[in-house]
Amino acid sequence: MARSRLTPERESELYAAVLDLLREVGYDALTMDAVAARTHSSKATLYRQWGSKPELVARALRANKPADLSEIDTGSLRGDFREMLERTDDCQMEKDSALMRGLAHAVHDNPDLHRALRELLIEPEMNGFEEVLRRAVRRGEVDAANPALKLVPHMLIGAFVARPLIEDQPVDHAFLGTYVDAVVFPALGV
Secondary structure (H helix, E strand, O other): OOOOOOOHHHHHHHHHHHHHHHHHHHHHHOOHHHHHHHHOOOHHHHHHHHOOHHHHHHHHHHHOOOOOHHHOOOOOHHHHHHHHHHOOOHHHHHHHHHHHHHHHHHHHHOHHHHHHHHHHHHHHHHHHHHHHHHHHHHOOOOOOOOHHHHHHHHHHHHHHHHHHHHHOOOOOHHHHHHHHHHHHHHHHOO
16 A cells, blocks of 8 residues: 655644544544545545555554653663653543543454554554563563563553443543552562
């Protein structure tokens, strides 16, 4: 697929519009016509650049993420986690959490969306996160045989899903900081 005759600014503008529409109407009601209208683009341009709605949505979500997690290296796992948390403010965290909850349902009905999200968003995030954990093992902070290493992403995703359901509260820095200190670090032996 041909890509990127768009300026980085224009691409960011398009991605922001896609995310706004996702929050407003959800994945199923989001159409390329609506994106084209919102961004004053043609559908042909959108399809030429991204090929499909799932690809456009996944790329917009990826562009919304802070830099690669593997770049975070403060010298300690505790510091790395704090740095990860600091990269997103509470308002953005709440918006992202709501977006992901909405997409979780759409993924079950749309294998193309599932593939695009895994390939363009989840796998890069997991690779970066796993590198942060591997460095902690190399520094001797975490035992390489600790079975919790493979479960840390599950624990964190669980926190994002459970808090709104159980407490009717959004996930924020204070909650995640407490959660990591009380659940994740003890599971890792930190």
